[in-house]
Amino acid sequence: MPKAPIPTxxxxxxxxxxxxxxxxxxxxxxxxxxxxxxxxxxxxxxxGGLAGGxxxxxxxxxxxxxxxxxxxxxxxxxxxxxxxxxxxxxxSTLAMAAIFFRIEAASGGAFxxxxxxxxxxAANARGALAAVLHIEGAEAIGxxxxxxxxxxxxxxxxxxxxxxxxxxxxxxxPMRFPSSPDxxxxxxxxxxxLIRACNRLRVMIDLSHLNEKGFWEVAELSDAPLVASHxxxxxxxxxxxxxxxxxxxxxxxxxxxxxxxxATAFLRPDGHMDANTxxxxxxxxxxxxxxxxxEKGVALGSDYDGAVVPSALSDVSHLPRLWDALSEHGYGxxxxxxxxxxxxxxxxxxxWSR
Numbered sequence: 543m544p545k546a547p548i549p550t551x552x553x554x555x556x557x558x559x560x561x562x563x564x565x566x567x568x569x570x571x572x573x574x575x576x577x578x579x580x581x582x583x584x585x586x587x588x589x590g591g592l593a594g595g596x597x598x599x600x601x602x603x604x605x606x607x608x609x610x611x612x613x614x615x616x617x618x619x620x621x622x623x624x625x626x627x628x629x630x631x632x633x634s635t636l637a638m639a640a641i642f643f644r645i646e647a648a649s650g651g652a653f654x655x656x657x658x659x660x661x662x663x664a665a666n667a668r669g670a671l672a673a674v675l676h677i678e679g680a681e682a683i684g685x686x687x688x689x690x691x692x693x694x695x696x697x698x699x700x701x702x703x704x705x706x707x708x709x710x711x712x713x714x715x716p717m718r719f720p721s722s723p724d725x726x727x728x729x730x731x732x733x734x735x736l737i738r739a740c741n742r743l744r745v746m747i748d749l750s751h752l753n754e755k756g757f758w759e760v761a762e763l764s765d766a767p768l769v770a771s772h773x774x775x776x777x778x779x780x781x782x783x784x785x786x787x788x789x790x791x792x793x794x795x796x797x798x799x800x801x802x803x804x805a806t807a808f809l810r811p812d813g814h815m816d817a818n819t820x821x822x823x824x825x826x827x828x829x830x831x832x833x834x835x836x837e838k839g840v841a842l843g844s845d846y847d848g849a850v851v852p853s854a855l856s857d858v859s860h861l862p863r864l865w866d867a868l869s870e871h872g873y874g875x876x877x878x879x880x881x882x883x884x885x886x887x888x889x890x891x892x893x894w895s896r
Contacts (some may be wrong), residue, residue, distance in 0.1 A: 547589070549666065551662070552592060552594075553801030554676070555598060555845070557597060562602075567641070573645060574653075589858075590860060594666065597674065597676060605624070611815070617813075618813070635682035642673070659887050676699070701746070711736050713726050715752070717781075722754070744766075747764055747769065749773075770789075781807060798889060799886065799888075800841070806850050811823075820852065821863065841885040
């Protein structure tokens with residue numbers, strides 16, 4: 543009898559964006575029943591051991607076609623889309639939130655929206671996929687921050703203030719290789735107010751797309767653990783999106799967590815978005831992250847449905863291949879369980895319950 547897959551909690555996926563782009567409500571059956579492509583659906587989640595994760599709402603820009611295909615060559619500096627209007631950000635954010643809630647309603651209990659770690663553990667105990675609402679790019683929230691309170695009441699528990707394009711809260715890192723993450727100004731006054739409001743509501747602040755100045759401003763303002771949901775090691779892959787050793791030191795000192803990003807452009811030393819990428823480079827990043835963060839600071843943030851990932855991990859059903867590779871590399875069962883599941887739940891509990 544085959545052994546059960548290792549339960550995994552994933553810090554970042556873009557399944558809601560994929561469903562939104564594929565027709566919204568009409569695409570929900572494909573998520574529940576499988577067979578419509580992409581990286582994540584409910585049947586493949588069960589097959590791969592995905593127990594839960596942060597489901598991102600990302601308000602897209604119209605001018606993003608072919609974006610990832612441009613991450614090639616000896617270097618690149620991709621032009622970023624123009625900022626979204628508040629109306630544009632709210633329209634797509636609320637549409638994806640509706641998809642999220644409608645998946646739960648149609649799932650017959652197999653998909654559970656969770657607002658606490660107790661909810662996550664309870665959902666997993668009954669065999670449900672535990673889903674936490676996250677926003678990547680806060681363009682739906684106006685300067686009065688009223689929408690933050692509304693979204694929090696609806697279940698929002700994690701937010702990345704910016705994606706790579708600028709907004710009223712601050713500046714993200716561009717898609718640039720090679721590049722330091724120190725790419726310009728950080729938070730605005732409104733952004734600093736957003737950080738304080740997230741602390742008040744105990745919403746986790748995701749640093750993965752903030753530039754270095756914004757990172758340090760959050761580190762100074764926030765009383766919560768520092769978290770980068772889907773980022774890698776700049777010393778291995780010098781793309782602007784990855785973290786420097788000094789940033790890792792700050793995350794460790796705060797008791798925070800970093801999720802390994804499967805996006806190949808943030809793994810490979812050449813910065814290319816290329817599925818022909820060996821799992822070995824992922825292990826190299828994990829080794830370095832463990833050295834910098836310790837065993838309690840490392841997790842996964844796959845970026846499934848939002849990036850080109852290594853072909854060996856071409857969808858969520860193949861997650862056991864990563865755990866097998868780590869076991870062969872010398873990682874013990876307890877460490878693998880921490881990376882796969884417990885480190886995320888621990889930092890979420892300390893963030894939401896403090």
